[in-house]
Amino acid sequence: MPTTAPSGLSADLYELTMAAGYLETQFEARATFELFVRSLPPRRNFLVAAGLEQALEFLETVRFSPEDITYLRHHPAFARISGKFFDYLEAFRFSGDVWALPEGTVCFPGEPLLRITAPIAEAQILETALLATVSFQTMIASKAARVAHAAGGRPVVEFGTRRAHGMESGVLAARAAYIGGCLGTSNVRAGQLFDIPTYGTQAHSWIMAHDTEEEAFTQFMDIFPRHSVLLLDTYDVRAALEKVIAARRKPRGVRLDSGDVVADSVWARQRLDEAGWGDVEIFISGELDEVRISSLLESGARVDTFGVGTSLSTSSDAPSLSVLYKLVEVERGGEVREAAKFSAAKVTYPGCKQIYREIDSRGMYAGDVIALEEEGMSSEPLLVPAMRAGKRVGPRLRLVELQKLCQLQLERLPPDLRALDTPVKPYPVRHSARLEALLEEVRKRVARTVGRS
Amino acid sequence: MPTTAPSGLSADLYELTMAAGYLETQFEARATFELFVRSLPPRRNFLVAAGLEQALEFLETVRFSPEDITYLRHHPAFARISGKFFDYLEAFRFSGDVWALPEGTVCFPGEPLLRITAPIAEAQILETALLATVSFQTMIASKAARVAHAAGGRPVVEFGTRRAHGMESGVLAARAAYIGGCLGTSNVRAGQLFDIPTYGTQAHSWIMAHDTEEEAFTQFMDIFPRHSVLLLDTYDVRAALEKVIAARRKPRGVRLDSGDVVADSVWARQRLDEAGWGDVEIFISGELDEVRISSLLESGARVDTFGVGTSLSTSSDAPSLSVLYKLVEVERGGEVREAAKFSAAKVTYPGCKQIYREIDSRGMYAGDVIALEEEGMSSEPLLVPAMRAGKRVGPRLRLVELQKLCQLQLERLPPDLRALDTPVKPYPVRHSARLEALLEEVRKRVARTVGRS
Numbered sequence: 003m004p005t006t007a008p009s010g011l012s013a014d015l016y017e018l019t020m021a022a023g024y025l026e027t028q029f030e031a032r033a034t035f036e037l038f039v040r041s042l043p044p045r046r047n048f049l050v051a052a053g054l055e056q057a058l059e060f061l062e063t064v065r066f067s068p069e070d071i072t073y074l075r076h077h078p079a080f081a082r083i084s085g086k087f088f089d090y091l092e093a094f095r096f097s098g099d100v101w102a103l104p105e106g107t108v109c110f111p112g113e114p115l116l117r118i119t120a121p122i123a124e125a126q127i128l129e130t131a132l133l134a135t136v137s138f139q140t141m142i143a144s145k146a147a148r149v150a151h152a153a154g155g156r157p158v159v160e161f162g163t164r165r166a167h168g169m170e171s172g173v174l175a176a177r178a179a180y181i182g183g184c185l186g187t188s189n190v191r192a193g194q195l196f197d198i199p200t201y202g203t204q205a206h207s208w209i210m211a212h213d214t215e216e217e218a219f220t221q222f223m224d225i226f227p228r229h230s231v232l233l234l235d236t237y238d239v240r241a242a243l244e245k246v247i248a249a250r251r252k253p254r255g256v257r258l259d260s261g262d263v264v265a266d267s268v269w270a271r272q273r274l275d276e277a278g279w280g281d282v283e284i285f286i287s288g289e290l291d292e293v294r295i296s297s298l299l300e301s302g303a304r305v306d307t308f309g310v311g312t313s314l315s316t317s318s319d320a321p322s323l324s325v326l327y328k329l330v331e332v333e334r335g336g337e338v339r340e341a342a343k344f345s346a347a348k349v350t351y352p353g354c355k356q357i358y359r360e361i362d363s364r365g366m367y368a369g370d371v372i373a374l375e376e377e378g379m380s381s382e383p384l385l386v387p388a389m390r391a392g393k394r395v396g397p398r399l400r401l402v403e404l405q406k407l408c409q410l411q412l413e414r415l416p417p418d419l420r421a422l423d424t425p426v427k428p429y430p431v432r433h434s435a436r437l438e439a440l441l442e443e444v445r446k447r448v449a450r451t452v453g454r455s
Numbered sequence: 456m457p458t459t460a461p462s463g464l465s466a467d468l469y470e471l472t473m474a475a476g477y478l479e480t481q482f483e484a485r486a487t488f489e490l491f492v493r494s495l496p497p498r499r500n501f502l503v504a505a506g507l508e509q510a511l512e513f514l515e516t517v518r519f520s521p522e523d524i525t526y527l528r529h530h531p532a533f534a535r536i537s538g539k540f541f542d543y544l545e546a547f548r549f550s551g552d553v554w555a556l557p558e559g560t561v562c563f564p565g566e567p568l569l570r571i572t573a574p575i576a577e578a579q580i581l582e583t584a585l586l587a588t589v590s591f592q593t594m595i596a597s598k599a600a601r602v603a604h605a606a607g608g609r610p611v612v613e614f615g616t617r618r619a620h621g622m623e624s625g626v627l628a629a630r631a632a633y634i635g636g637c638l639g640t641s642n643v644r645a646g647q648l649f650d651i652p653t654y655g656t657q658a659h660s661w662i663m664a665h666d667t668e669e670e671a672f673t674q675f676m677d678i679f680p681r682h683s684v685l686l687l688d689t690y691d692v693r694a695a696l697e698k699v700i701a702a703r704r705k706p707r708g709v710r711l712d713s714g715d716v717v718a719d720s721v722w723a724r725q726r727l728d729e730a731g732w733g734d735v736e737i738f739i740s741g742e743l744d745e746v747r748i749s750s751l752l753e754s755g756a757r758v759d760t761f762g763v764g765t766s767l768s769t770s771s772d773a774p775s776l777s778v779l780y781k782l783v784e785v786e787r788g789g790e791v792r793e794a795a796k797f798s799a800a801k802v803t804y805p806g807c808k809q810i811y812r813e814i815d816s817r818g819m820y821a822g823d824v825i826a827l828e829e830e831g832m833s834s835e836p837l838l839v840p841a842m843r844a845g846k847r848v849g850p851r852l853r854l855v856e857l858q859k860l861c862q863l864q865l866e867r868l869p870p871d872l873r874a875l876d877t878p879v880k881p882y883p884v885r886h887s888a889r890l891e892a893l894l895e896e897v898r899k900r901v902a903r904t905v906g907r908s
Contacts, residue, residue: 005460006622006623006626006627006644006648007458007460008622008644009644011643011644011646011647012622012625012626012642012643012644013642013643013644014614014616014617014641014642014643014655015641015642015643015646015653015654015655016641016655016656016657016658017655017658018643018655019655019657019678019679019682020657020658020660020661022678023661023674023675023678023679024664026677026678027674027677027678029664029665029674031664033660033664035660060622069647070647073643073646073647074643077646077653078681078682079655079679079682081681082678082679082680083678122664126658126660129617129658130616130617130625130641130642131622133617133618134616134617134618134619134620134621134622134624134625135621135622137617137618138619138620138621138624161467163467163583163587164467164582164583164586164587164590164778164780165586165587165590165775165776165778166587166591166620167587167591167619167620167621167624167627167628167769167774168587168588168591168592168620168621168623168624168627169459169461169465169513169584169587169588169623170459170621170622170623170624171587171591171620171621171623171624172465172583172587173459173465174459174620174621175620188467188468188469188583189465189466189467189583190464190465190466190467190468190471190526190527191459191461191462191464191465191466193464193468193526193530194464194522194523194526195459200468200530201468202467202468202469202470202471202472202532203469204469204472204473205469205470205473205579205582206781206782206796207473207486207488207579207781207782207794208473208476210782210785210794210795210796211477211482211484211486211575211782211785211794212482213904214904215904215905221476221480221482222476224479224480225472225475225476225479225480225535225536226472226476226532226535227535228531228534229472229531229532236796237796237797237901237905238905241905242905260801312775316620316774316775317774318774318775321620321769321770321771321774322618322765322769322771323618325617325618327617328659328660329659329660329663329664332663332664341660341663341664342663343659343663343689343690344690348713448690451666451667451668452668452690452691452694452695
């Protein structure tokens with residue numbers, strides 16, 4: 003199979019030139035970078051962390067093959083780079099420490115999803131891959147939590163691979179959507195790789211290939227007696243359902259994929275019930291998202307399961323997160339120096355951080371404090387160790403456990419934050435007094451060296 | 456390296472259940488499916504076909520491994536499926552014919568990007584992978600053509616991997632953006648795999664890690680004397696540029712990534728020219744898309760190269776295409792029957808199609824006709840053979856040649872279609888009289904069997 007599989011070259015060119023720069027100038031330092039989202043996309047009240055597993059797998063296995071190194075040796079940017087850098091790449095292994103939010107954790111902008119401490123060249127090389135890996139699944143899990151919420155307890159199956167951003171993206175979207183609360187996916191490869199339940203119905207082509215709809219339905223039920231969800235809208239929904247009922251063969255469910263699904267589902271429920279088929283499910287799909295699901299249910303649609311495609315696999319209303327990977331601390335020659343960026347209203351906070359979540363008397367989440375790691379606070383710390391000296395630490399949970407963790411966290415969010423609309427008051431996230439003080443200290447130090455503040 | 460690489464299971468579950476259904480019911484037929492986009496997304500006047508190479512690689516190499524088959528054998532949906540189906544999967548090879556638009560072809564909704572004729576089960580199994588593969592790159596190449604147009608001849612480098620939908624998505628986005636007109640990418644893996652020029656500058660972390668900006672700049676120029684594009688906006692753009700000039704070491708360029716880039720670039724150009732550095736380039740990045748680029752240039756920004764990230768790697772304003780894969784013809788027992796779908800305003804045209812492009816007296820594109828393949832027309836046919844009986848046919852062009860092909864096609868589009876705004880009149884695409892007549896014929900046939908029209 004042709005491969006676009008990642009390697010050490012899965013990086014923006016500047017990560018590699020900067021790494022070469024650090025090596026060539028013998029800039030030996032241990033650096034801490036934090037990966038976080040700058041601000042919530044429109045119509046999001048919270049985020050759900052996801053993608054850590056793939057990020058850790060990448061860190062564990064990333065290598066530069068001989069072909070990778072040959073490619074760089076011939077790249078014009080590296081024309082003057084000494085052999086030492088290429089030897090370094092040949093021996094490259096991730097040797098650093100990682101702290102991260104467990105997948106499924108509800109979180110907010112400014113909070114590190116992942117914090118990495120490693121020799122600076124190493125941490126720099128890994129930037130691009132970590133950003134793409136963690137931000138994509140976090141975006142999808144966050145969307146899935148909204149979609150599942152809108153469905154009000156009815157199952158949602160993720161159906162979006164066909165419009166995902168390539169096949170890998172479809173597989174990872176299925177994974178993240180499951181963490182965020184979907185019942186399963188249509189993507190069989192995702193089902194196999196991650197132990198996600200997979201579901202399917204029929205395509206219009208099955209109906210169109212047969213001489214009549216009756217034949218298409220009965221043939222399918224012969225083969226899949228307990229798994230047939232019959233697609234009604236190829237030609238005419240109501241005529242199709244009458245044929246199913248007339249054939250007196252009970253399917254598992256029927257699917258509406260277009261048309262006036264409110265009216266058709268109400269009518270279908272009534273006809274199915276009249277036929278004594280109260281347990282035949284109605285499956286609705288077709289350009290759904292959380293807003294449409296909510297509106298269908300408000301309008302009285304009768305539906306047992308939703309199939310949601312593009313809006314889940316691409317987070318179509320907000321198809322990227324403003325994710326950043328920022329240097330927060332450099333340790334060089336025994337001296338620790340915190341780093342921050344102050345340009346044009348894009349301030350980043352310095353120092354190694356931890357997130358502490360405050361819980362109210364009813365067990366609900368009351369607010370987060372982003373503090374320096376060394377502070378220690380009485381409330382629950384959210385970042386946990388994930389790798390130490392390049393080796394994974396901590397439990398590896400099954401995907402269904404991550405989904406459960408996410409569910410339990412969502413239940414502890416104030417209800418208006420979980421809802422689809424913008425809450426009256428956003429979730430309170432503040433920086434500790436010591437972190438604010440450190441920011442001012444770094445600001446002053448930088449102002450002195452920059453010459454203008 | 457852990458893998459999400461595609462296999463035969465890279466499909467929605469229903470593709471596999473339908474395939475099993477065709478095998479179990481001995482429904483032997485040769486089917487033709489067409490993959491096309493239903494309608495243009497907002498703010499698009501045309502599409503640029505891309506992703507065919509990856510689609511053909513998938514078709515050539517797709518297999519079901521023993522693990523894949525074991526997975527399906529244990530899947531509840533296949534509990535009653537006979538061994539014959541699993542034997543079929545074990546021996547599975549794509550054996551069909553493919554016609555397609557060469558990558559880089561300018562095209563429009565309703566026009567097949569790809570047409571596949573194969574035993575029906577085979578063509579069905581491949582649906583999901585073909586959709587995801589072709590639609591993603593087509594979407595990105597189409598976006599890139601707009602971004603490159605807005606830049607008005609100034610080079611655009613694709614910088615978006617970090618916010619792409621996973622690492623593979625970043626690699627494929629870089630490929631498609633290059634076809635659509637980008638100068639290159641920051642993604643080194645894409646550069647290696649597809650022979651795309653790669654570019655990079657510096658990250659803020661390089662500046663922040665050093666004690667002073669002066670040190671950060673000069674160290675980098677020592678290592679990369681001909682490739683240093685210095686990042687000015689970590690603390691204060693103008694103070695940073697004064698330091699560069701004071702150091703009297705000429706960089707290749709300077710980069711502005713935030714702030715008032717119009718005012719700063721005008722000022723920077725003047726200061727660079729005053730220093731006798733008229734050839735030092737100004738590189739602008741930071742949340743750019745075609746609209747922002749156009750507005751920066753109109754406002755008088757002085758810029759030599761644009762770096763465009765998220766909007767290129769995710770097509771953020773239109774992050775999916777309404778791509779479909781529809782059965783258009785079934786040949787069974789020597790009889791050919793055209794297929795169409797008529798439900799709820801979602802009509803698809805039946806029959807094996809070809810696209811003919813009309814050229815006016817100045818050599819400009821004047822309109823397309825979608826016709827039955829057998830019709831033959833005097834104007835240029837756009838779909839070309841890509842596989843015959845499972846083997847690739849036709850030339851394999853280098854990526855730079857696909858980019859050139861795209862460029863030449865874009866130059867033949869009416870100028871208001873190439874522009875960013877909605878044209879007065881969309882590009883004319885009509886169906887041939889014979890195709891319209893066939894649609895009516897199929898509509899009548901279907902109405903008879905459906906019982907309601």
